[in-house]
Amino acid sequence: MFTFIYLASQSPRRQELLTQMGVRYEMLIAKAGEDTESLETPLPYEKAHDYVQRVTLAKSELACLRWQQRLLPWAPILSADTTVSLPESIVGEILGKPADAMDAARILRMLSGKTHQILTAVALQIEPDSAPLVSVQVSEVTFASLSDSEITRYIASGEPLGKAGAYGIQGLGATFIPSINGSYSGIMGLPIFEVNRLLDHAKVIRK
Numbered sequence: 001m002f003t004f005i006y007l008a009s010q011s012p013r014r015q016e017l018l019t020q021m022g023v024r025y026e027m028l029i030a031k032a033g034e035d036t037e038s039l040e041t042p043l044p045y046e047k048a049h050d051y052v053q054r055v056t057l058a059k060s061e062l063a064c065l066r067w068q069q070r071l072l073p074w075a076p077i078l079s080a081d082t083t084v085s086l087p088e089s090i091v092g093e094i095l096g097k098p099a100d101a102m103d104a105a106r107i108l109r110m111l112s113g114k115t116h117q118i119l120t121a122v123a124l125q126i127e128p129d130s131a132p133l134v135s136v137q138v139s140e141v142t143f144a145s146l147s148d149s150e151i152t153r154y155i156a157s158g159e160p161l162g163k164a165g166a167y168g169i170q171g172l173g174a175t176f177i178p179s180i181n182g183s184y185s186g187i188m189g190l191p192i193f194e195v196n197r198l199l200d201h202a203k204v205i206r207k
């Protein structure tokens, strides 16, 4: 039985969703500067499904190392990664977070008028020497056609930065999305249903 978990993520959305689930968590930030950049670069020909799993497991491994260095008491470590996949795209199927406003505009133009997939992988390391349990949740998000002025206004809101696919379904981004097929929380960065099952498995007590 565990009374809390470590969250190996700086994403405010993941923190909100864990709070919604009544999970007590401590932050265990795994990423630092360059670690992240090399980790989040897709490998040649890497499939989105493999990519999110690889990045999530790497975050989990870094967090485990951090736990060792800091001599903390043990609790399960939760990590996650969210990415957008646009299989028919000629520039590659994996779209992460935009580098800047121009990149956000490029991504939003690619998503405009199309249906894309959002993949969120979660990993829960239950014991220090066990392999983490991993689950990948796939959802489909349909975007309306966006005009240049809508894209410009959206970017000016600041919402696209720091988010996979350069949008937030929980914010103004919702006004572009006529329909989804899958998990709303998964699109936001942490699929509640899957995480709940992993926490049950690890015997994590909730409020």
Ligand SMILES: Cc1cn([C@H]2C[C@H](O)[C@@H](COP(=O)(O)OP(=O)(O)OP(=O)(O)O)O2)c(=O)[nH]c1=O
Pocket: 008, 009, 010, 011, 012, 013, 014, 031, 080, 081, 082, 083, 097, 118, 162, 163, 164, 165, 167, 168, 169, 170, 173, 187, 188, 189
């Ligand atoms: C598609 C979508 C993504 N997002 C966010 C969730 C994630 O924070 C982010 C995807 O980036 P990630 O690289 O998965 O996560 P992160 O960099 O924010 O945090 P960390 O690596 O420390 O875990 O995009 C939304 O908030 N709403 C959305 O609708």
